[in-house]
Amino acid sequence: MQLFKVGVGQRISNYNSVSALYLKILKTEEPTNIGFIDIEQGGIVGYHKAPVPQLFIVIQGEGWIEGEDNTRITLKSGEGVFWDKGEGHASGSEKGLTALILQSEILAMPTA
Numbered sequence: 001m002q003l004f005k006v007g008v009g010q011r012i013s014n015y016n017s018v019s020a021l022y023l024k025i026l027k028t029e030e031p032t033n034i035g036f037i038d039i040e041q042g043g044i045v046g047y048h049k050a051p052v053p054q055l056f057i058v059i060q061g062e063g064w065i066e067g068e069d070n071t072r073i074t075l076k077s078g079e080g081v082f083w084d085k086g087e088g089h090a091s092g093s094e095k096g097l098t099a100l101i102l103q104s105e106i107l108a109m110p111t112a
Helices: none
Strands: 002-005 033-039 044-049 054-066 072-076 079-083 088-092 097-103
Touching: 033 044, 033 054, 072 079
Parallel strands: none
Antiparallel strands: 002 079, 033 097, 044 088, 054 072, 054 079, 054 088, 054 097
16 A cells, blocks of 8 residues: 655646646556545445555545554545555545545556
């Protein structure tokens, strides 16, 4: 599992840009499914193994994820997690959240 925070990236200095950052999160070499998940107040997506590599980015609200070690980690808007294929996890929210989900057979976190 790799945690990251949206908004922490490299400053964009070209195109007459001002106060803008770019964070490359992943790359795709195969077709990718992109969608949203809404976890309602008190909702849970039960423990399961990722069928393909998955990127989960909270875009609104707050919730939690648990990995194979059963450690619960709180995520809020702008934070996310990347799970490798076969990595077990669960997610939920006490207050409700919306997350952007990307899934593909071949997703990889960038090396630089």
